[in-house]
Amino acid sequence: MRPAKLLVDGMPRGTGAGKARILVAARAEEGSSSLEFITAGLLLLVPLVYLVLVLSAVQGAALAVEGAARQAARVFVQAPTEAEGFARAQRAIDFGLDDYGLRQGDASVTITCAPNPASCLQRRANVTVAISLRVDLPLVPAVLGLNTVVRVPVDATATQQVSRFWSGS
Secondary structure, three states: OOOOEEEEEEEEOHHHHHHHHHHHHHHOOOOOOHHHHHHHHHHHHHHHHHHHHHHHHHHHHHHHHHHHHEHHHEEEEOOHHHHHHHHHHHHHEEEEEEOOOOOHHHHEEEEEOOOOOOOOOOOOOOOEEEEEEEEEOOOOOOOHHHHHHHHEEEEEEEEEEEOOOOOOO
């Protein structure tokens, strides 16, 4: 008995017909891998780049607000008078936000004092500066007011204690 010949795509093995069909099938798909790479790359890369832009904008605003609140509280408790303290705190907030390219007009600032809200600068009093800011997302158009609707809130609070050696000038 003779062994049966194996068939490849209907052709007996060893005739070379199977190899020819594989080569023809490979030639038919030439260039499609680059197209698939570009398509898949764009579908994955564009959202990833936008996510990085959004995260960097929000992180920058968070750093700005936190630094401005901390510095405003520090300069307030070192001021000789409350009026000077409020002015110094405002300058510190303006400088801290401007350093990151943010407008102070977009921020909401609250300065509170404890234990006596009427007198901030007394020994061992606590001065708390709270800043709230809404960050615009990058590349959001102003069409239909989308840029005002799509904002991320960022808040920071800092508290400093007036020195126990403070003496009102």
